Amino acid sequence: MGGLVQWPPVKLPSCKVEVSHFMNSCYRTLIALVGFLIVLTAAARADIGQIKNVSGEVFLLRQNVQLPAKPGDLVQQSDVLITGANGAVGVTFIDSSRLSAGPNSRVELKQFRFDPTTHDGEFVTHVQRGTLAVVSGQIAKRSPDAMKVKTPTTILGVRGTTFAVKVEE
Amino acid sequence: MKSKSLRPARRWIVRQLRNVLWVSAACAFFAGCATVKPASKVNTYVVLLPEESGARAALIVGDGANALTLDRPFNAASVDSAGKPERKSPTAAETDKIFAAALAAQPPKPISFTLYFETNSTQITPGSRPQLEALMADAARRQAVEVQVTGHTDRVGSDADNDRLSLQRAESVRSMLVQTGIKATFIRAVGRGERESLVPTADEQPEARNRRVEVILR
Numbered sequence: 001m002g003g004l005v006q007w008p009p010v011k012l013p014s015c016k017v018e019v020s021h022f023m024n025s026c027y028r029t030l031i032a033l034v035g036f037l038i039v040l041t042a043a044a045r046a047d048i049g050q051i052k053n054v055s056g057e058v059f060l061l062r063q064n065v066q067l068p069a070k071p072g073d074l075v076q077q078s079d080v081l082i083t084g085a086n087g088a089v090g091v092t093f094i095d096s097s098r099l100s101a102g103p104n105s106r107v108e109l110k111q112f113r114f115d116p117t118t119h120d121g122e123f124v125t126h127v128q129r130g131t132l133a134v135v136s137g138q139i140a141k142r143s144p145d146a147m148k149v150k151t152p153t154t155i156l157g158v159r160g161t162t163f164a165v166k167v168e169e
Numbered sequence: 170m171k172s173k174s175l176r177p178a179r180r181w182i183v184r185q186l187r188n189v190l191w192v193s194a195a196c197a198f199f200a201g202c203a204t205v206k207p208a209s210k211v212n213t214y215v216v217l218l219p220e221e222s223g224a225r226a227a228l229i230v231g232d233g234a235n236a237l238t239l240d241r242p243f244n245a246a247s248v249d250s251a252g253k254p255e256r257k258s259p260t261a262a263e264t265d266k267i268f269a270a271a272l273a274a275q276p277p278k279p280i281s282f283t284l285y286f287e288t289n290s291t292q293i294t295p296g297s298r299p300q301l302e303a304l305m306a307d308a309a310r311r312q313a314v315e316v317q318v319t320g321h322t323d324r325v326g327s328d329a330d331n332d333r334l335s336l337q338r339a340e341s342v343r344s345m346l347v348q349t350g351i352k353a354t355f356i357r358a359v360g361r362g363e364r365e366s367l368v369p370t371a372d373e374q375p376e377a378r379n380r381r382v383e384v385i386l387r
Contacts, residue, residue, distance in 0.1 A: 050354065050387075052276035052313050072313040072354045088274035092387055096279045102271035127213075131271040135221070135278070151213040154248040157229035162218040163239075164268040169211055 047074040049093035057084025097137030105130020216245040279387040291341040315355040315387040323379040336360030
């Protein structure tokens with residue numbers, strides 16, 4: 001950050017001393033803020049898994065932007081997987097958990113945290129509609145209450161399990 | 170004059186009020202139908218499936234006093250808007266029908282291969298050739314495969330030499346995978362030297378099972 005003290009690098013000729021001093025502190029605050037935001041978003045945007053297979057219409061909704069999903073796409077916490085009437089998608093996570101959704105599904109990857117060394121973590125998925133098949137991985141193996149699947153009517157606690165859930169409307 | 174002019178006006182107001190009442194009653198009725206009906210139909214249906222590994226597992230449905238435990242394959246439960254789980258006993262065929270598309274999209278299980286090496290060499294032992302073939306075939310079958318290659322040595326030699334040798338072993342496997350044309354989204358080779366012996370030994374003791382490369386396909 002030492003180099004930023006010199007900001008702006010070009011002295012503005014029309015500025016009085018007080019004004020340029022004010023601008024200087026403004027710039028520094030702004031740069032510190034931007035840097036802080038970048039650190040924040042970088043921390044929040046870690047890749048937690050990868051889409052392995054896609055069939056039919058599948059979308060990945062991230063921060064209000066919905067894009068078509070394809071095999072190889074990386075997923076992050078808070079992403080929402082959306083499938084169309086003939087869509088299906090499979091995702092493998094960094095703790096080796098596997099999720100796959102059938103047609104007309106909407107699944108939010110609400111919370112994900114995993115320490116690859118200790119295997120401590122947390123994995124909360126929200127099935128808003130549709131079908132989801134789950135094979136739990138290291139997170140659920142390490143701690144019985146760390147993996148949960150929420151639906152509009154209930155919550156499922158996962159004790160190292162292969163299961164499937166359907167939300168009917 | 171006043172009462173004469175007011176009477177029709179009052180009648181008009183009463184008529185309007187009656188209309189408003191009818192319309193709002195109708196609105197309330199239809200709105201009630203529109204909101205209450207689908208809400209009562211929202212339902213969660215969950216079924217425990219057989220474990221690939223055959224291990225015992227369980228699923229806790231709901232929490233608190235309402236919680237229900239599923240701990241046998243094809244144990245199932247249904248939970249409506251009231252939040253109270255109810256046991257179900259579907260047949261395997263019924264389950265398969267509901268979840269066929271989701272189950273068909275399940276990605277393959279991550280798999281690990283171990284390849285053994287000749288002493289102080291990046292040459293794979295003849296005994297590990299079939300494993301190498303199996304690894305190549307499996308990697309080729311997977312879509313969007315991530316590959317993690319980790320090299321190891323036994324405890325003969327210095328730490329620095331073993332770090333270098335373990336990385337060379339990993340790199341040789343990595344380049345073999347790349348040469349076969351595997352389209353990996355991620356392929357990384359690292360060397361762990363003599364830090365992670367499969368079989369613990371004294372220092373400077375040769376051990377064939379520690380001269381190895383572990384490959385994880387995800």
